[in-house]
Amino acid sequence: MPVRHYVTARIIDGRALGAIIEKGLTNEAEAIEKRGRAPHLVVVIVGDDAASHVYVRNKQRACERIGIKSTRHDLPSTSNPSDLIDLVDNLNKDEGVDGILVQSPLPDGFDEISITEMIDPEKDVDGFHPVNLGRIVTGKVDGLLPCTPSAVIRMLESTGERLAGKKALVVGRSRIVGMPSALLLAQKGVDATVTISHSQSQDLRRLCLDSDIIVAAVGRPGMIKSDWVKKDAIVIDVGINRVEVDGASRLVGDVEKEASERASWVTPVPGGVGPMTIAMLMRNTIKAASDRI
Ligand code: GUN
16 A cells, blocks of 8 residues: 655644743743832723634733733724723823733724824834834834734744745735734844735745745735645744634634645644734733833
8 A cells, every 4th residue: 555655844833832931921020010010011992893802802811821910991883083092192191001002903983003103102012103113124123023023033933943044925014914024034133035925916826936934914814825835935824814614613824724734834823823922912011011110
């Protein structure tokens, strides 16, 4: 009988890596509390987007595990943008608050960019304020970095593979993931050669096949086909897409699962970038608190 050998990629386990990071942060949170008070994260959610409520709950659970105080403000989708502006204004002024996170997406009628810009950059634990994003461009990467892009870099580094000089393709150019991931990949110390692709890019298949690293961040289930993945590439799948399979609801990434038969390393969905993003948010909260307490 013929024997078929399947060589599958190694898994970059976001839950395990995140748990190690959280353990270190727990000690830091304890040390901060001894200096005065526990670090304090405030999460604001507007409306009733189901996925956002799950994400926010997971962020609050992580705070509990680590010893970070968390407060949540729920505003109805019918609230006025000025209610959110007033709330952020008060949180900026509140000496007892270290981190402010306004969960995205906001309902229609809210201007996400201007809300992001009004958060005190020192409390901007999402790392989305132009001051914090701009610092990356200047090569300053010890500040409040955006959480998912830092998770991407940490996961790549955890493989122990040499990243310098590798061709990295970022699929998607969002302000939250794609664009800042590209900036971090190109930083000194990571030193990847970066291409950003987007909806207008031609021949995405060829771009993927040319890449040693693929960071998929488009939010479209299975958009990156398994046979677009170069042999031994590293695949970081940022997509978390809910799909119906045989009547059951499942989470899948932006990259077809079979890519693991060609890649050297892959991130699972769920259990990959998601938990690591939360660990990076916790790290930012500790960083913001330790600068203040
Ligand atoms: N919505 C999806 N991801 C994020 C995130 O990282 N931060 C915020 N604030 N909202 C999100």
